[in-house]
Amino acid sequence: MTDATANPEGPILSADGVPLKRSLSRALRRQKLRALALIAPLLIFVILTFIAPIADMLFRSVENSIVPETIPATAAALGEWDETSGQAPGEPVFRALYEDLKVAVEEKTHTRLGSRLNYEMTGASSLFRKTGRRVDRMDESAPLKEQFLDIDKGWGDIEFWQGVKRFSGDYTAGYFLGAADLKDGPDGIESKPESQQIYMLLFQRTLILSVTITVACLLVGYPIAFLLATLPLRTSNMLLILVLLPFWTSLLVRTSAWKVLLQQQGVINDILVYIGLVADNARLELINNATGTIIAMTHILLPFMILPLFSVMKTIPITYVRAAKSLGATDWTAFWRVYFPQSVPGIGAGAILCFILSIGYYITPELVGGTTGTFISNRIAYHISSSLNWGLAAALGCILLAVVLVLYWLYDRIVGIDNVKLG
Amino acid sequence: MKLEYALGAGLALAMAGAASARDLTIVSWGGAYSASQQNAYHAPYMAANPDVNIINDESSNEAVAKLRAMNEAGNITWDVVDVVASDAIRLCDEGLAMEIDPDTMLAPAPDGTPASEDFGELLISECYIPQIVYSTTVGYRTDMVGDTPPTDICAIFDLETYPGKRSLEKRPINNMEWALLCDGVAKADVYDVLETQEGQNQAFAKLDTIKDETIWWSAGADTPQLLADGEVVMGSTYNGRLFALIEEQKQPVAMLWDAQVFDLDGWIIPAGLPEDRLKAALDYIYFATDTQRLADQAAYISYGPARKSSAPLVGKHAELGIDMAPHMPTDPANATNTFLYNYEWWADYRDDIDAKFQTWLAK
Numbered sequence: 001m002t003d004a005t006a007n008p009e010g011p012i013l014s015a016d017g018v019p020l021k022r023s024l025s026r027a028l029r030r031q032k033l034r035a036l037a038l039i040a041p042l043l044i045f046v047i048l049t050f051i052a053p054i055a056d057m058l059f060r061s062v063e064n065s066i067v068p069e070t071i072p073a074t075a076a077a078l079g080e081w082d083e084t085s086g087q088a089p090g091e092p093v094f095r096a097l098y099e100d101l102k103v104a105v106e107e108k109t110h111t112r113l114g115s116r117l118n119y120e121m122t123g124a125s126s127l128f129r130k131t132g133r134r135v136d137r138m139d140e141s142a143p144l145k146e147q148f149l150d151i152d153k154g155w156g157d158i159e160f161w162q163g164v165k166r167f168s169g170d171y172t173a174g175y176f177l178g179a180a181d182l183k184d185g186p187d188g189i190e191s192k193p194e195s196q197q198i199y200m201l202l203f204q205r206t207l208i209l210s211v212t213i214t215v216a217c218l219l220v221g222y223p224i225a226f227l228l229a230t231l232p233l234r235t236s237n238m239l240l241i242l243v244l245l246p247f248w249t250s251l252l253v254r255t256s257a258w259k260v261l262l263q264q265q266g267v268i269n270d271i272l273v274y275i276g277l278v279a280d281n282a283r284l285e286l287i288n289n290a291t292g293t294i295i296a297m298t299h300i301l302l303p304f305m306i307l308p309l310f311s312v313m314k315t316i317p318i319t320y321v322r323a324a325k326s327l328g329a330t331d332w333t334a335f336w337r338v339y340f341p342q343s344v345p346g347i348g349a350g351a352i353l354c355f356i357l358s359i360g361y362y363i364t365p366e367l368v369g370g371t372t373g374t375f376i377s378n379r380i381a382y383h384i385s386s387s388l389n390w391g392l393a394a395a396l397g398c399i400l401l402a403v404v405l406v407l408y409w410l411y412d413r414i415v416g417i418d419n420v421k422l423g
Numbered sequence: 424m425k426l427e428y429a430l431g432a433g434l435a436l437a438m439a440g441a442a443s444a445r446d447l448t449i450v451s452w453g454g455a456y457s458a459s460q461q462n463a464y465h466a467p468y469m470a471a472n473p474d475v476n477i478i479n480d481e482s483s484n485e486a487v488a489k490l491r492a493m494n495e496a497g498n499i500t501w502d503v504v505d506v507v508a509s510d511a512i513r514l515c516d517e518g519l520a521m522e523i524d525p526d527t528m529l530a531p532a533p534d535g536t537p538a539s540e541d542f543g544e545l546l547i548s549e550c551y552i553p554q555i556v557y558s559t560t561v562g563y564r565t566d567m568v569g570d571t572p573p574t575d576i577c578a579i580f581d582l583e584t585y586p587g588k589r590s591l592e593k594r595p596i597n598n599m600e601w602a603l604l605c606d607g608v609a610k611a612d613v614y615d616v617l618e619t620q621e622g623q624n625q626a627f628a629k630l631d632t633i634k635d636e637t638i639w640w641s642a643g644a645d646t647p648q649l650l651a652d653g654e655v656v657m658g659s660t661y662n663g664r665l666f667a668l669i670e671e672q673k674q675p676v677a678m679l680w681d682a683q684v685f686d687l688d689g690w691i692i693p694a695g696l697p698e699d700r701l702k703a704a705l706d707y708i709y710f711a712t713d714t715q716r717l718a719d720q721a722a723y724i725s726y727g728p729a730r731k732s733s734a735p736l737v738g739k740h741a742e743l744g745i746d747m748a749p750h751m752p753t754d755p756a757n758a759t760n761t762f763l764y765n766y767e768w769w770a771d772y773r774d775d776i777d778a779k780f781q782t783w784l785a786k
Contacts, residue, residue: 111516122775198782385488
């Protein structure tokens with residue numbers, strides 16, 4: 001070490017006098033760029049086909065531009081209106097509404113606005129449809145408020161106008177509130193009436209059932225994986241095919257098979273009645289409820305538990321257990337103190353796979369879940385494909401994503417993600 | 424090398440095919456229903472227009488959501504879509520289906536009656552061309568009801584005479600109406616009552632009496648399967664599914680036509696099709712919804728044609744050879760007590776009541 005390079009005051013310099021740190025990072029930058037260029041196609045692909053659509057979909061949970069875009073003048077005129085006055089808006093608002101509707105009917109966007117507002121206020125859909133049909137026959141020179149009220153009394157409803165004013169901004173928290181069983185009423189945020197509180201219940205049920213399914217997978221899968229890992233290769237390979245075979249079978253076929261097995265006149269109940277364990281008039285209800293969901297989903301997710309467990313267990317030398325036994329350990333102690341701790345990374349991987357898959361599962365709960373075994377994803381699917389309330393579906397999806405991320409973080413804190421091994 | 428040749432030749436063939444034949448993508452429900460359309464509409468249309476190639480897409484179930492997504496992406500790949508009436512109203516409201524003028528775009532009846540009169544009140548939306556009338560009705564196991572087979576809809580709520588499970592659709596529509604009808608509400612008042620909170624509570628209270636004994640279905644095939652397996656003593660489903668169960672599969676099941684709820688199935692054309700595809704779609708619609716074609720479909724499936732002029736032309740089942748007229752939901756003997764489902768009303772109340780219904784179910 002010479003005086004030229006060892007400068008206790010300043011940074012270490014390279015031969016050309018540039019700080020070593022900078023010249024090193026410059027040399028590395030080119031390498032990093034090259035690496036980036038190599039993964040760029042995949043990165044762009046993932047961003048375009050995966051991240052961007054998801055972000056776009058989730059953005060809908062707050063987006064509300066349809067109201068200010070369809071009735072801009074009305075939204076502005078409503079700013080003047082005092083919603084606490086106890087009176088419906090006056091002529092200026094209705095004149096603005098008339099102008100807005102003329103354009104909207106031309107562009108056929110008024111019914112779309114009606115559907116949007118109907119999510120918040122029952123009746124808005126037909127109000128806009130009906131009014132849209134007659135708007136071109138209205139008399140511009142006469143007072144418009146009365147003509148609107150003639151078409152439908154709904155236009156005089158103060159709560160309706162309060163709602164329109166509340167939802168006249170470009171963004172709304174309404175969907176998120178709805179997803180949390182809350183609503184933005186005239187007196188601020190309040191919970192929905194009990195007869196409409198469903199989402200929190202479903203989130204809770206989704207989490208509880210997912211944990212149950214994961215635990216069931218572990219209890220069933222662990223011995224199987226252990227057997228597979230300890231048997232001679234020939235036999236274990238054959239058994240492994242038995243694990244994989246259902247994995248390759250269509251999901252719908254497997255779910256339908258469970259219907260045949262589990263229903264009250266099904267195979268399992270028939271056998272139980274035949275051997276006299278269950279009376280014929282008291283057959284077990286194994287399907288169309290939470291039990292059905294747990295049984296069918298445990299079966300469907302089992303390979304996701306067995307495979308990581310198996311690949312981790314394969315790497316555990318069985319000689320350790322023998323050594324423990326030769327040193328005086330009982331079978332149980334040898335397993336619990338020596339074998340089991342080494343298989344924990346497999347449990348970690350299997351559990352997180354099963355849990356995250358089951359939390360977003362849709363088709364099986366729909367088919368065998370009845371009313372008490374359905375998940376939040378079934379409601380999300382309903383709002384996407386049937387009610388077209390994509391805003392609410394996006395808000396529910398956001399919450400589900402957030403819950404999963406929080407749980408993942410907790411999992412990392414408790415188990416440690418470094419302790420998870422897929423093989 | 425050989426493989427490359429084969430690929431190249433295949434590609435060339437495919438391109439040649441695309442160039443000579445115009446593709447027409449028609450979306451429908453699949454299964455027996457699509458088969459009936461294939462026989463009654465698609466096959467004769469392709470025979471008459473050899474340059475048209477009809478592609479069947481079985482996505483009607485999620486048609487509303489997919490059409491919206493296509494519309495947002497600006498790339499509409501469907502030409503004609505088969506949907507139920509409530510979905511057609513939704514699509515029309517959202518501006519996703521184009522408006523149809525029945526008198527200029529559809530064929531008149533053979534006697535010259537314009538299409539708007541021939542379809543009559545079934546033209547429930549500006550965008551909708553109805554094909555068939557189907558009904559949601561109840562089927563029951565003849566061997567599980569003893570000597571007193573049910574004769575009216577309220578048998579569903581009668582656990583004493585007809586113990587056992589029943590199956591109902593996992594949505595409020597139809598169930599709420601039936602509950603009120605069987606709780607003493609007059610048919611004409613059902614929707615007025617259902618508009619009020621008390622009326623909704625009344626319907627839920629009535630449904631509460633059978634909630635534990637009910638399997639809630641979401642796929643049309645569920646009730647037929649449950650009936651065939653003896654899982655339920657009775658259940659609601661579409662009349663065509665029950666026809667297949669009774670007449671084709673010979674199961675010990677009979678139909679209860681009482682208080683059957685009429686619904687429609689028909690075509691919409693997506694909004695925003697380019698000129699040439701629009702012309703092709705309209706040409707197909709003109710052909711496929713004429714009087715004879717609608718009557719033909721009834722030879723393959725037991726749904727009633729939506730045109731008045733088609734009813735006298737309904738013949739025998741194509742394979743079973745039985746007269747189809749007595750199996751139509753619109754047949755006078757079956758239609759003594761029918762319930763007309765109020766589309767406009769449900770368009771308003773669906774979001775609200777569905778939330779309540781699902782909450783009620785989940786608890």
